[in-house]
Amino acid sequence: GGWSRMTSSALLTRDGHPGMPSATDQHPSRSKGEEAEEERKRKKSVKELDSEEAFSSDGFCAYYCFACGSFSLAVETFLHLLPRRKTDSATVVAHSSTIKRNFKRGECKTIRRESGVEKQFRWLCQSCEVPLCYQPVDWDAEVVEFLYVLDSALALNPSVVTFYWKEKEESLSLPRCFHEEDGLVNLPLKLQTDGKRFAVKNLSDQLSVEVHSPCIGGDMKAAISEAVKGLAKVLGVSPKHVKISSTVLTVQGLPALDVLRRLLCCMQ
Incomplete structure (x- = not known):
């Protein structure tokens, strides 16, 4: 009683980001082997970040993929302190404030806005390939002023992650x-x-x-x-x-x- 039932499709954000019913919920159809592999990847990602001698927890904020928990971005300040775009609620990050980026190239997505056509050069998670952020200029551009982090794409705590939900009939709470x-x-x-x-x-x-x-x-x-x-x-x-x-x-x-x-x- 007191729980709001939702379908899995309702818990997916734009571009396939999974919603998170709670920090501890797990997909019932996942095998122990799959869960162990996800945990191994997460620990490896955290270890790789910790091994960087130049990093200090006092000088940066580390963010992890919301979908799989892999390290994705180190930035000078908390993302929630930065402004959001009104169009898609993406967080606006000055590219110069990013300390380490662990992305892979995605696709160039064209979006029609009231003011015209917008191009987004997407960056994906290195591990699970979920879109994490985008920039308005080509990936190889010499000057990149801003990076736009998709809403709910990155989390501060690597243990606060969820997995993709594959069955459309699956219900979450x-x-x-x-x-x-x-x-x-x-x-x-x-x-x-x-x-x-x-x-x-x-x-x-x-x-x-x-x-x-x-x-x-x-x-x-x-x-x-x-x-x-x-x-x-x-x-x-x-x-x-x-x-x-x-x-x-x-x-x-x-x-x-x-x-x-x-x-x-x-x-x-």
């Missing part, structure tokens, strides 16, 4: 804590005020968020304000569409599956 009704998504919230900075920490029977706003004399206004601003950036919505009342987070105008995916992508 949102976590029990998600409640969606009349355009509003509600979920229980645990707000910790003693963090080093804003961070989405965990999602189980409630969403755990940290902020750096000490609660003085029981006054939570500063902490709630910081949490609202941080969650609005993570979810790609206006702060006026995010409300925190007591121990409940309410998000307006964003489907529950998008709320889930975007939270999981920035979970540390």
Whole structure:
């Protein structure tokens, strides 16, 4: 009871990115051998990143393919702090801020917009070949100003990944804590005020968020304000569409599956 049932097709984002019902769900049809192989690839990817002597966790943010967990991108700042395109919600990343890129060439996709025709030179995951991002100029161009990361394509935590869902009849579930009704998504919230900075920490029977706003004399206004601003950036919505009342987070105008995916992508 309390679970929202969805078909697998509803949990696929554009270009085949799999939706994620929870951080621990696994495809029931996958064999233990297949799961072990995916885990081996993930650990190898993490090991390769860690072996780079020039890298320091204090100087970059590492991101992993949402679909398979392979290391894909190291960038100077958190992606959720960067702006999104209004057309497709892709995150706009200055190419000069990328430290390491682990992509392979995809296709050149032509998209018709109201303002004209747009060309996207796609970059794919090296391991599973899911589209991760694109740039507006040729792959071999000498000058590339921006890289556009597709919505929910990369995650901070390599263990927060999912697999492709092959059976069309397969049904998936949102976590029990998600409640969606009349355009509003509600979920229980645990707000910790003693963090080093804003961070989405965990999602189980409630969403755990940290902020750096000490609660003085029981006054939570500063902490709630910081949490609202941080969650609005993570979810790609206006702060006026995010409300925190007591121990409940309410998000307006964003489907529950998008709320889930975007939270999981920035979970540390």
